[in-house]
Amino acid sequence: MILDSRRLHFAYNGTDILKHIDFQVAPGELLAILGPNGVGKTTLLKCINTIHRPRDGAVLVEGLDVLRMRPSDIATRVGYVAQKSETARLTVFDAVLMGRKPHIRWRTAPRDLQIVEAALRHLHLESKTLRRIDQLSGGELQKVCIARALVQEPRLLLLDEPTSALDLKNQIEIMRLLRRVVDEHGIGAVMTMHDLNKALRYADTVLMLKDGQIHSYGPTREITAEMIETVYGLAVEIHHINGYPLVIPREEAIH
C-alpha cells in the first residue's frame, strides 16, 4: 500500500471534524474524496501530509508514519497541489524547480534541472519554459502546479479540487493527465472533488464523507444513486452513456 490511513481523527478547537477515517491507496490508484461543502474533504487531504496534524490515528506512506517524519522528508514522498493558484512572478521552469526543494540542500544540482526539464516535456509545457507563471492560463498554471508536485518524485500525490477553477476542456485535460501520471508511474493519488461525473469517470475508488465520517468507500462502479442522495441530500439518477456513469439530479429534486 502506498497510503494507509488508520482511524484518523482530527479536531479543531475541541470540535471533531473527522472521525475514524480508515482507507488505503494502492500503487496506480486514483482515489476521489467526495462530499458536501464543509464536510472536511480538504482537511482530510491536509492531514495526510501533516499540514494539519491529526489528533489521533496514524497515516502511513509506504509503511512510514508521516506523523513521526520531518516535513522535508514527507515532501520527498508526498506531493501536494493546493487549491489556490498563485501569483508569484517566477518563470515556469523556476516554479517547477521549486518542487525539488525537499531534495535541495544548499544549491540546485544539474540533476534537479534535468528532472524539471523532463517533467515539463512530459506535461507538454516545454514551450513555456521561460514564460512567467502569472501570464499563464488557468489550465497551464494547474499543469505547472502538478509538474512541481511530480518533480518532488513522490509516491503519493494529493490534489485539492484540481479542476475547480478550470473550463470544461481544461478540466478534461487535467483529469486525463492525472490518470496518465498515475498509470504510467504507478504512484497513488488522492483528490478532493465536487464534480461527481469527473470523479466517477476518472477515479478508481471513491470515498464519500458525511458528518466527518466515511459514509461510503469503494470502487467507483459500486457507488449508487442512494449513496449520493444520502451524502448530498439531493435525489439523483445515475445513467450510463458510452459506458461512462453520468449523475443527474432528479426532476423533482430540481423543482
Place this chain on the structure above:
Amino acid sequence: MHFHDGQIPEEYRRYVGRKVVFLIILTILLALALVVAVSLGAANVPIPAVVKSLVGMETTRQTEVIVWNIRLPQALASMLAGAGLAVAGAAMQSILRNPLGSPFTLGISHAAAFGAALSVMLLGGGIMTSNTVGAVQITNPWLTTFSAFAFSILAAAAIVGVARLRGATPEVMVLTGVALGAFFTAGTMFLQFFADDVQLAAMVFWTFGDAARASWREIGYMTAVTLAASVFFFANSWNYNAIDAGDETAKGLGVRVEWVRTSGMMLASVLTAVIISFLGIIGFVGLVVPHMVRRVIGADHRFLLPASCIGGALLLLVADTGARLMLAPHVLPVSILTAFMGAPVFLWLIIRGGRT
C-alpha cells in the same frame, strides 16, 4: 516516479547567465562607486591615489588620512547600511507577502527613535556639543545606541510574540507592526513635549540617519551582522520562493512556514536595529531597493536577495556621496536624500504598474 531523460534547456542556462551577469555588473559598479566616492569631497583626492591607498601602496600622509580616517569609513558604513537595510526589506516583503514590508513600515525604526529619545531624556545621553563644522554630536553615543537597539528588538519581539499567539500570518505581523509604530511615535512625541531645548535637539538630531557617525569599530559590528544575516537569508532563498507560492504550497514542499517567517522576521529586525542604532533612521532604502531590483532580476530570491544587497549598497553609497557634495560645505545626512529620492521613485514604480 522518475524523470531520467532530462537535458538542461539552453534557454534556461542563458536566462540564469543573464542574471549572474547583472549581479557581476552591479558589483563592478559598486567597486567603481566606492573609489569615486572616496576620491570626492572638500579636498579632492585623485582616483589613482585612492586606488593606490586602498590596495596598500604608498601615498602621501594626507591622502592616507583622508582615505582611511574620513572617507572610507563613511563610504563603507553607507554601503553596509544600504546592503543590510535592502536585504532585510527584501526578506520582509517575502516573509510578510506584502510589498510594503520594510523596517520602516513595521514600527522598528519608530521604536529605535523612541529608544534614542528615552536615552537622551532619562539616561543622560543627551548632552550635546558643537564641533567646528557646526554639527551636533551626542556625547554618550553608546548609551543612545544601546537604548535604540533595545527598543527595536523589543518591537520585533512584540511582533513575533503576537504572531506566535495569533498565528504567524502576514496580516497579524503587518497590523501589529503598524500599531507598534503608532505607539512608539506617540511615546517619542510625549518625550519631546517634555524635553528641554537641548534634549529636543538631540532627539531630533539622532533620527537623521547619517553614515558619518560610524567609526571602524562600529563598521566591524555592522559587517559581522550584515554578513551573518545575509548568509542566513540566502540560505533560505528557496523557502522564501515557496512562501511566495502560498503557505499551503510551501508546507506541501516541506517548508516550516511559521519558523521561516518568525526567524526571518527576527533576524531582519536585528539587522535593521543594529544599522539604525549606529547610524540613525535611514528610510525608504529597505522598501524601494527590493522593488527596483525585482523589476530587473525578477522575483526569484536566489537572485533577488544578493541583488538587493549589492543594489542597496550601491544606492546608499551614491546617495551618501551626493548628500556630502550637493550643498558643500554643508554636509547633509544621507537619510534626507534617500527620503527625497525614494518617495518619487516609489511613486514612479507604482504608476508604471505591474505587480511589484
